Amino acid sequence: MEVQHQETENKGKFYINDGNEAIAEMTYSKAGEQKIIVDHTEVNDQYRGQNLGLKLVTAAVEMARKNNIKIMPLCPFAKRVFEKTAKFSDVLW
Template sequence: MEPIKHEEGIFYMEKDGQRVAEITYAPAGDGKINANHTYVANELRGGGIAGQLLDALADYAREENLKILPTCSYVVAEFSRGGKYDDVNALAK
């Protein structure tokens, strides 16, 4: 597996030149980004890849002083647990 790559709007991983996992985001105004989609190929599910991608997105948000608006079901679920993403969760109280 190759390391996580970042382009505007997406963090992703490739294997043998094929994209096998991704988390996408879009500007949401007021210093926010909308985490709107997460995908991990079937053969890689359960291996923590989605969490690694979310960690990369959260680190990016911290570096850029942004908050993440969770609309992707995976991100919503992870944010609902509280804890390590509270500082970047746009919906946290």
């Protein structure tokens, strides 16, 4: 299961599909050119416990590093991941 990324002018999302069905999704809003605000993470109940939420956050961190962007995790799940994962602190806003 591969994390995919989709972005518009003001918003974006990282998501994982199983066939044609979205099973995990993390959404964000852009706050200027160099910042994003993660506002929601959701994993289908059938897929919980498989670290899919962590995969979504990790993909966002990798994108942020590549593009010199900072992340503000307003979503409670993403915020906990950032608090527990010191190696993500370089992109924390």
